[in-house]
Amino acid sequence: MTLGTASTEWRQARRQSARDAIVDAAWAVVAEAGLAGLSMRDLATRAGTTTPTLYAYFGSKNAIYDAMFGQAARAFAEHMAPEYQERDPAAVVRESVGRFVAFSLDDVPRYQLLFQRTVPGFEPSPESYAYAVTALDDTRGRLARVGISDARHLDMLTALVTGLVDQQLSNDPGGRRWVRLIDELIEMFLDHCQRPERKGGSHHGQRQNR
Amino acid sequence: MTLGTASTEWRQARRQSARDAIVDAAWAVVAEAGLAGLSMRDLATRAGTTTPTLYAYFGSKNAIYDAMFGQAARAFAEHMAPEYQERDPAAVVRESVGRFVAFSLDDVPRYQLLFQRTVPGFEPSPESYAYAVTALDDTRGRLARVGISDARHLDMLTALVTGLVDQQLSNDPGGRRWVRLIDELIEMFLDHCQRPERKGGSHHGQRQNR
DNA sequence: GTCTATAGCTGGATAGAC
DNA sequence: GTCTATCCAGCTATAGAC
Numbered sequence: 001m002t003l004g005t006a007s008t009e010w011r012q013a014r015r016q017s018a019r020d021a022i023v024d025a026a027w028a029v030v031a032e033a034g035l036a037g038l039s040m041r042d043l044a045t046r047a048g049t050t051t052p053t054l055y056a057y058f059g060s061k062n063a064i065y066d067a068m069f070g071q072a073a074r075a076f077a078e079h080m081a082p083e084y085q086e087r088d089p090a091a092v093v094r095e096s097v098g099r100f101v102a103f104s105l106d107d108v109p110r111y112q113l114l115f116q117r118t119v120p121g122f123e124p125s126p127e128s129y130a131y132a133v134t135a136l137d138d139t140r141g142r143l144a145r146v147g148i149s150d151a152r153h154l155d156m157l158t159a160l161v162t163g164l165v166d167q168q169l170s171n172d173p174g175g176r177r178w179v180r181l182i183d184e185l186i187e188m189f190l191d192h193c194q195r196p197e198r199k200g201g202s203h204h205g206q207r208q209n210r
Numbered sequence: 211m212t213l214g215t216a217s218t219e220w221r222q223a224r225r226q227s228a229r230d231a232i233v234d235a236a237w238a239v240v241a242e243a244g245l246a247g248l249s250m251r252d253l254a255t256r257a258g259t260t261t262p263t264l265y266a267y268f269g270s271k272n273a274i275y276d277a278m279f280g281q282a283a284r285a286f287a288e289h290m291a292p293e294y295q296e297r298d299p300a301a302v303v304r305e306s307v308g309r310f311v312a313f314s315l316d317d318v319p320r321y322q323l324l325f326q327r328t329v330p331g332f333e334p335s336p337e338s339y340a341y342a343v344t345a346l347d348d349t350r351g352r353l354a355r356v357g358i359s360d361a362r363h364l365d366m367l368t369a370l371v372t373g374l375v376d377q378q379l380s381n382d383p384g385g386r387r388w389v390r391l392i393d394e395l396i397e398m399f400l401d402h403c404q405r406p407e408r409k410g411g412s413h414h415g416q417r418q419n420r
Numbered sequence: 421g422t423c424t425a426t427a428g429c430t431g432g433a434t435a436g437a438c
Numbered sequence: 439g440t441c442t443a444t445c446c447a448g449c450t451a452t453a454g455a456c
Contacts (some may be wrong), residue, residue: 052423053451117380120244160369160370188401192401265434266440271433374445
């Protein structure tokens with residue numbers, strides 16, 4: 001790697017830290033105005049600068065959303081990655097779900113940006129998206145290693161967990177009405193997964209609904 | 211009731227049908243532009259009129275959202291109300307969940323308006339909200355009559371169903387990837403509800419998460 | 421790179437003639 | 439009630455001086 005002189009490296013480092021400062025200010029704005037309420041004016045004011053300066057660092061407003069998405073995806077990956085102390089399947093699933101729920105409830109706009117599609121014209125770039133995909137794949141792998149590998153069961157678990165988070169956020173924000181159901185929901189889920197196959201093949205696509 | 215002459219009744223009927231025509235046009239607009247993409251200009255064009263005329267029938271844009279919410283809530287109540295042929299608990303739960311999911315997937319903006327809080331400054335009026343509350347209460351009563359009455363279990367079921375719908379809509383729109391899991395999810399849920407109480411009181415609030 | 425100033429557009433809502 | 443015309447606020451984004 002002899003691509004840059006020391007001076008260009010300094011420049012790039014300064015540029016990167018300036019970009020980071022803008023993204024930090026962006027998180028502060030959406031925390032108050034909501035994810036869709038981010039405006040370039042507010043952001044410039046909050047960052048102590050003006051809109052043309054923002055455009056010197058980001059080509060568009062969506063580029064800022066994308067940088068936020070990248071930060072969030074990275075944080076998500078780091079939050080899910082640390083090794084799990086527990087060994088038995090129930091404990092691993094519980095810890096995995098617990099981490100996801102804790103991460104989601106910790107920062108609502110971050111959750112909306114990462115996992116809901118709520119910003120009108122925004123699609124994350126492949127680079128930003130990659131972190132989120134990796135983290136989710138890791139989680140899937142971890143579940144597979146403790147025996148939860150059936151595709152249907154994984155889809156059921158994602159529906160269950162996202163439903164839990166969504167209900168908690170929209171019907172009891174700041175409370176614990178649905179969060180406290182985690183253990184019981186996971187117990188229900190694991191009991192079901194460990195149950196022997198049904199006679200007659202009632203699942204796995206043979207039978208249609210209704 | 212001697213409040214109005216025949217002529218004022220005619221006027222009110224005409225006025226109501228004009229309002230209905232505007233609301234119908236509004237549904238057509240959101241079907242194309244998304245729920246948040248409704249603009250008074252587009253709506254006026256679609257309804258074959260102009261914006262001042264809209265304001266002759268509705269005091270604000272949110273008043274139009276409210277009329278849409280009222281229509282949707284009424285439709286939801288009518289969709290859930292008809293008597294159920296089935297008697298045994300599993301079949302009743304299955305039919306109830308099936309109706310909810312079918313109604314939700316049938317019209318996505320309608321689902322978003324009714325059950326998600328996605329329109330920025332909009333809160334439904336008490337009158338419009340009443341229909342939705344009634345329909346949900348009826349559903350709860352129906353479940354209670356077949357033995358699903360525990361508050362925790364009801365919250366679990368709502369999380370499960372909304373999670374199912376949300377995953378289906380956002381990760382496989384138009385498909386059946388999560389819809390086909392309905393029977394298995396309900397079987398799992400019912401198995402859990404019919405299970406005898408745990409020894410030691412591990413649920414019902416004694417034990418906190420983590 | 422950073423500013424002032426503003427272009428260009430779209431939104432909700434209204435004035436006033438008819 | 440319905441129109442033409444318009445106001446005013448907010449937005450993203452840019453031109454051009456320094």
